[in-house]
Amino acid sequence: MIKSLNKNQIKELIDNSDIALSHQEISKRLERQCDRVTIYRALDKLMEEGFIHRIVDVDGVSKFAACHGCTKNHHHQHVHFSCSVCSSVTCLEEIEPDFSLPEGYQVQEMNITLSGVCPVCSA
């Protein structure tokens, strides 16, 4: 019944978080401390399996958030917001900007991250 303690706990953490979590944040929040590499591997697997997606923050830091309705092929057109005050990254799943590209570009993925001040920090 119990398989992959760490991976499942990491999945729980991400699922239950309203903001995207970095490797570092995940590491800190894990009760049962585990090796860094274990976390990297778990994140890779979870992405492969379509449970989470990676968001590259404006400063290059990778953060991870739950997918809603992804199988193995991720489709994330939605916008992310990165707060420069509290450093939180949030998925704005409702917001999907559209635009047309010149001929010849084949789009597979998109990473859209706006940065500024989030509602909490600007209140």
Next chain:
Amino acid sequence: MIKSLNKNQIKELIDNSDIALSHQEISKRLERQCDRVTIYRALDKLMEEGFIHRIVDVDGVSKFAACHGCTKNHHHQHVHFSCSVCSSVTCLEEIEPDFSLPEGYQVQEMNITLSGVCPVCSA
């Protein structure tokens, strides 16, 4: 007359490139080899001065491209395209998607990077 040999040469490299350049690529292209740190510092300065802007690629790699019409306050709403075949990152300065955010979000910067296959590699 000659001031900041390296910084100026780095600026030239970026200005004359049609794709965004990473720190690594800049380092290789510099004839007069210089210290890694010097390049980082030059890039920071050039950004401060509004000559170049940083694009965070989908894999977290920072790339740098020339600004056209930025002073000290950068304004880059435009889209970037990252080719998964040739790893090139290109500014699509004409393409500026628009969308509206929920109340409370104050946008300062945006990093929009689409990935897929570029016209050259898809031809």
Next chain:
DNA sequence: TTATTAACGCAACAGTGTTGCAAATTAAAT
């Protein structure tokens, strides 16, 4: 020329992400 400022190189460090290998756990088969 001399003083001041900016640019540079070097060493050291913290952090991220990857790989290989061996030990430990879990699941499956006998």
Next chain:
DNA sequence: ATTTAATTTGCAACACTGTTGCGTTAATAA
């Protein structure tokens, strides 16, 4: 229950990115 096979984990090592402090050299100003 025992043995076997497959996963999961930890650890060491490594390459790479980015930052900081400090002493030195080169450029600009006085």
